[in-house]
Amino acid sequence: MLKQIPNIITSLNILCGCVAVLFAASGDLITASLFVFLGIFFDFFDGLAARLLNAQSEVGLQLDSLADVITSGLAPGVIMYQMLNLSYFGHMQSLTDTFSMDGWNVGFKNYMPLIGLIIVIASAYRLAKFNVDTRQTSGFIGLPTPANTLLILSLPLILQFQFSDLAESIILNKWFLIGITLVSSLLLNAEISLFALKFKTWDFKSNAVRYIFLILCIVLLVLLKFLAIPIIILLYILLSLINHKEHQEGTKYTKNS
Template sequence: MIKHIPNFITALNILCGSVAILFAVSGNLIVAAVFAFLGIFFDFFDGLAARLLNAQSEVGLQLDSLADVITSGLVPGIIMFQLMNLAFVGEMQTLTDVFSGKGWNVGVTNYLPLIGLLIVVASAYRLAKFNVDTRQTTGFIGLPTPANTLLILSLPLIMEYQFSELAESLVLNKWVLIGLTLVSCILLNAEIPLFALKFKTWDFKSNAVRYVFIALCIALLVLLKFLAIPIIILLYIVLSLIWKETD
């Protein structure tokens, strides 16, 4: 019974990701972000539970990656698609709208938001590589999909809760969104060593980068709220490069 607990937590991740997709497709990006956050929460704790209960399994590993394709692949891809719809077309659309007669009349601009779905492809490829890459047992090579998802999720949350003219000019700028999509796809699969928030022990010396990162994250979130998330992702990459820690 105990060995199934991590897989049950992973199943909750899949469920939350699926609900997030439904809300994202319907244009409710805030509720979609909430369910995606819940999915990422369960994604963190399924691995932790597996280690604490000594219940790691090959099935659990594959199930976890499949869950990440949904919550940390499809969800950010669809959210980016909808943000690009706002930037290019001025309103959110379903795929039916994109390929409707109206879409043909608008022209190529109506189809450019589909670029956002490249995040889905890049995320799936990154997860496939992770499953066969023996270098990523204690650290990561390339940006983890949940981290990239948090970056994308922050955009509609900033627009909703910390709106400003500057935020609107950046978040709904078509070229910024295209650039962010391409950069995230590259970072997901780049040969960049990044540390993981996995604690083998709790002493400060061997976990200095983790404790420093967590402390800075808390401070930034308190001060900047959702605006802190893009900064935190950049901080994560910078600290990883400084510490050069993969084990």
């Protein structure tokens, strides 16, 4: 029974993702975001539980990826779909409205919010690659789906809790949202090396980039709240690139010594 605890936690992630999709489809993006956050919480702890209980399994690995397709793929895709509806029409709508006869009369514009679902496809492809890519045992190649999900979730949260005319003009700009959709989908599958936040040891020297990143995250979140999330994602990518370059140079120096 203990061996099934990680899979039960993963199943809770799936449940949270499904509930989040239902709320997002109905236009309640804040509650949807709450359930996505909860799902990501379970996503973190299922792996931890598997390691503590020595219960890693191939089924658990596949189930974890399937859960992420829902919580960190489908849910943010539907949220982006609704954000684009807000941008184009000033209100959220259901897929029934999108494909109704009235929608047909509006023309191609009515279907533009469906661009948000590119995130679902890109996330699923990224997760499929992760399962067969032997290079991603200690780090990531491409932006992890939970990180991309947090980026997407930050948009409605900023509008709700840190509203300003400037934030509204930027976030609800259709080209900004389309750009975020396309760029984030590319980053999910880009050939860039990003560090993982898993600590094998607790010493500062071997985990310097992780400690620095976590400290900066705390400071930014305290100062900027939800506005900090896009900055944190950008910081994560930049620190990863710097760390990877230093690692390559260190390896090259060692070989030449």
